[in-house]
Amino acid sequence: MYLSEVSKYSFYRPLEGNLGGCPQALAKNNDSDTMNTLDNTHLHLPQGRESTEFHLHLYPKRSQGALIVATIMLILPFGFTVSQASAQDAKEIVQKADQKVRGETSKADMTMKIERPTWSRTVDMKAWSKGTEYSMILITDPARDKGTAFLKRKNEIWNWVPSISRVVKLPPSMMMQSWMGSDFTNDDLVKESSMVNDYTHSLDGDSTIAGYDCYKIKMIPKPDAAVVWGKVLMWISKKEYMELRVEFYDEDGNLVNTMTTSDIKELGGRELPARLEMTPADKPGNKTILIYHSLTFNKPIPLNFFSTQNMKRLQ
Numbered sequence: 275m276y277l278s279e280v281s282k283y284s285f286y287r288p289l290e291g292n293l294g295g296c297p298q299a300l301a302k303n304n305d306s307d308t309m310n311t312l313d314n315t316h317l318h319l320p321q322g323r324e325s326t327e328f329h330l331h332l333y334p335k336r337s338q339g340a341l342i343v344a345t346i347m348l349i350l351p352f353g354f355t356v357s358q359a360s361a362q363d364a365k366e367i368v369q370k371a372d373q374k375v376r377g378e379t380s381k382a383d384m385t386m387k388i389e390r391p392t393w394s395r396t397v398d399m400k401a402w403s404k405g406t407e408y409s410m411i412l413i414t415d416p417a418r419d420k421g422t423a424f425l426k427r428k429n430e431i432w433n434w435v436p437s438i439s440r441v442v443k444l445p446p447s448m449m450m451q452s453w454m455g456s457d458f459t460n461d462d463l464v465k466e467s468s469m470v471n472d473y474t475h476s477l478d479g480d481s482t483i484a485g486y487d488c489y490k491i492k493m494i495p496k497p498d499a500a501v502v503w504g505k506v507l508m509w510i511s512k513k514e515y516m517e518l519r520v521e522f523y524d525e526d527g528n529l530v531n532t533m534t535t536s537d538i539k540e541l542g543g544r545e546l547p548a549r550l551e552m553t554p555a556d557k558p559g560n561k562t563i564l565i566y567h568s569l570t571f572n573k574p575i576p577l578n579f580f581s582t583q584n585m586k587r588l589q
Contacts, residue, residue, distance in 0.1 A: 364475035364491050368508065370515045372470050374544060377571035379404050384566045388456045391559035397454060400588075406468060408580040412588045419454070423585040429500075431460065434585035441582050450502045457531060457552040457562035461502050472499035473506065483518045484536065486511040503530075514545055529555040541569035 379402070386397045398415035413422040421436040431444040449461040473493035481488045488509040495501035504525035509518050520533040531554055535547030550564040578584070 364477045364489070365470065367489050367510055367515070368473075368475055368491055368493070369470050371508075371510045371517050374515050375517070375546060376403065376406070377542070379572055379575045380542070381570045381573065381575075382566055383568045384564060386454070386456060386458075387563040387565070388454075389559075389561050389563070395455075397456075402575060402579065404575050404577065404580065408577070410580055410585070410588070413454075421588075423588055424460075425580060425582060425585050427580055432582055432585065434582070436586075441585065446500060457554050457557075457560060458564070459502065462552070469493065469506070469508075472496055472501050478507070481509055483509055483511075486514070486516070486518060488512060488518060516545070516547060518547070531555065537565075541566055542571040544569075544571070 382401045384399055384401065386399065388395050388397070395416070397413060397419065400412045400414060401410065403409040407426070407428045409426045411424040413419045418437075421434075423434040425432040425434070431449075433442045433444060434440075435442060444460060450459050452458075453460050453462065473495055476492050476494075478490045478492040481490050488511050491508045491510060493506040493508065495503065495505075503522050504527065505523040507521040507523075509520070510516065511518055516535070516538070518535050521529060522531045522533075524530050531552055533550060533552045535550050537547060537549040538545060539548050540546075541548060546566075546569070548566045551561055552564075553561045
């Protein structure tokens with residue numbers, strides 16, 4: 275298990291009228307108050323393929339508002355083929371990053387350091403995952419917390435507390451609460467919500483972080499998704515598909531937490547950040563650091579490993 279998680283007009287829609295061979299064409303938008311003007315420029319691609327790039331200008335009829343411009347690339351091997359919309363591209367980018375850190379199964383050994391202005395503490399743990407629906411975390415140190423375990427099975431979250439010999443089911447209302455006194459939430463650690471399936475994604479520009487060219491992805495939760503955040507911004511490296519920065523916002527648009535990653539190295543045969551740092555926006559001097567010592571992917575883990583009974587036996 276690895277942690278990490280528009281304009282009112284739609285530009286990518288069929289346009290009325292025959293655009294082929296026309297230096298200029300008009301097409302109606304679904305908004306009756308808007309007219310789209312298209313200018314084309316012919317480009318010559320390798321192997322004789324020709325491309326036409328249309329610049330779509332949206333002019334509100336009843337106002338002189340700011341001009342909104344979108345570019346649609348139409349590839350013409352034997353006719354018009356519209357490229358994928360940016361929203362679909364953004365989702366694919368997030369999905370590739372998610373798959374890179376997850377695998378079919380994973381096992382990790384890691385240390386969490388909780389730092390406060392006047393104190394700090396360290397927690398050692400092991401973690402296992404199977405796909406997106408099953409994960410387990412076991413605390414191995416300090417002694418007072420040793421044996422404490424957290425289990426996710428589909429949409430259910432369980433906590434084994436050895437000091438009172440009880441298994442406790444966490445309600446959804448606890449997903450935003452601090453995990454083990456850290457700056458990570460319960461949702462961050464067990465990933466009740468899915469960064470791929472529970473959000474709509476859009477490209478929000480490019481950036482460079484620590485020398486890596488990155489996509490900036492904006493994620494808005496779907497209306498029916500059980501998501502604790504109002505918005506998430508994620509920076510993913512273009513070549514390696516590594517999550518290098520993630521900002522978490524509440525429903526009012528206020529920044530709550532920022533996660534940054536560093537110490538890029540080979541983990542489980544993949545190039546990944548070995549250090550994650552979570553910093554709360556409203557608590558100066560507070561941060562939590564998660565360090566991966568080892569990470570193994572795609573080793574068979576039986577499904578019955580992720581059970582409430584096994585939580586009590588883990589070592």
